[in-house]
Amino acid sequence: MSLLVHHLWYGKDPAARLFRALLLGPSALYRSIAAGRLLAYRSGLISITRPGIPVISVGNLSVGGTGKTPLCAWIASYCVTRGITPGVILRGYGGDEARVHRILVPQARVVESPDRAAGVLRALEEGAEVAILDDGFQRLDLARDLNVVLVSAESRHAAPWTVPAGPWREPFKALSRADFLVVTRRSAPASEAALVAERGIGLLGAERVGQVCLAxxxxxxxxxxxxxxxxxxxxxxxxxxxxxxxxxxxxxxxxxxxxxxxxxxxxxxxxxxxxxxxxxxxxxxxxxxxxxxxxxxxxxxxxxxxxxxxxxxxxxxIRWEGGLDDFRRCLEGTLAGVAESEVRIRDL
The missing domain is CATH 3.40.50 (Rossmann fold)
Incomplete structure (x- = not known):
């Protein structure tokens, strides 16, 4: 995001507050549309694609950098150490993040596709045994086996509204759809991250919340x-x-x-x-x-x-500051499905 947008969403001065107040109407409309979209998927009105390999989604609740790419790379590297070929699927914005993934984890099959379901299938054709979605929490059209959500400690001081009045794609309660919350921090103190983690624990439980420092x-x-x-x-x-x-x-x-x-x-x-x-x-x-x-x-x-x-x-x-063992257990539970997916694929 630009520095101007950052100021308008995080600023405490009268001009920033007025800007946000003027956008509360569009913000409420955005929230209503998002809620209706979620209901359509949950009720079966819109179909959900279920690929033949385990899918790990890494996403966030807000606009702006929370550390999705570093965590996706960390997960991909973990898969490689387990002898599993990861596929990293992302929308693709001029190739910058795709190139980063290829640098960080050369063994990964990196696919850029606005159609994430098609991207997963392409990664599967290229030899991927597990799919990692970079920025996938709001992609409800694709079933996932592990839903990881990131929230930055820095966002604790942002306006609480959904876009455009604030930086949030969804309200905090949307974390109830997640399997694991990772609270990230770059410049915020660990105490700020702990406060966000406590809020997440109230929704998910302590065993489903971790904290990392992006250093x-x-x-x-x-x-x-x-x-x-x-x-x-x-x-x-x-x-x-x-x-x-x-x-x-x-x-x-x-x-x-x-x-x-x-x-x-x-x-x-x-x-x-x-x-x-x-x-x-x-x-x-x-x-x-x-x-x-x-x-x-x-x-x-x-x-x-x-x-x-x-x-x-x-x-x-990524430097883990809490919850690493719990996160590994979640990953291991998901990666156990790799052998099962190989059987299903052979049977096709």
Missing amino acids: ISRLEPLGGGQSVDPEELAGRRVLAVCGIGDPVSFRAQLASFEARVELMARRDHHSYNSRDAGRICAIAPQFDYVVVTLKDSWKLAGYLDGMREKVLVAHQE
Whole structure:
């Protein structure tokens, strides 16, 4: 989301509050349509596709980055360690997230398709034994064996309304459809994540709620070479460039290393062009480093050839802070269906 939208949804000033109040009507309409859609699927008025392999959905309740892609990659990597070939199915926005998945888990079959059911079938044809849906909670047309939902600790301070008056696709009570809640945090303190987790426990129970920290683990030069320890950013001037769902948290993550950070944010999945590159190159001499996300790095690489040594790519990792054993049990229960699905496929 853009910084303006972030301010309008999270801001406490009179202008932001007025903006939200003016959009409460459209917000109520959106919520009614979503509820009607859910009822249509539950009543059987709209059919649900049931593929021949286990399906794990990773989704969220809000607009903006909550860490779906890192968690999908974590699950895919877990499958690989179990000798199971994962398929990662995503809508596809210019190929940025698909490329990230291929980098993080080369063994995965990554399929981009707005039609998720068709995407799962394609992944199956390519050898996938389990399907992982990146951003699948609202995709009610596809049956799933494990429904994982992410809620960020940072979203606790957002307006409580559904879009467009707030960032929520569905109200918090929609978590009752989930099998497991993962509370994520980037810049929020662990105490904030614990408060969100407590709310989730009230709906799902303690054994179905986990907490993770999405942390910058290393910085790699865009042109290749030795990684830079994030701690080396301390006291340095850093230009953070990103086109992601939560640019504010990206800035806060870099600032946590005591860097002096200036943010150049674009909308999520932004396609960079020569004009963007010109702006970056014009102000880059004022900074010690330019730090970009992995998702943005390949889109910027062709434009920043002359300053590859100065541009660092931030790599994020998931650090579990609670609920890992419970989450593994849920995964194992789902992956046990891989052998059963192989029998069904052979019988077709």
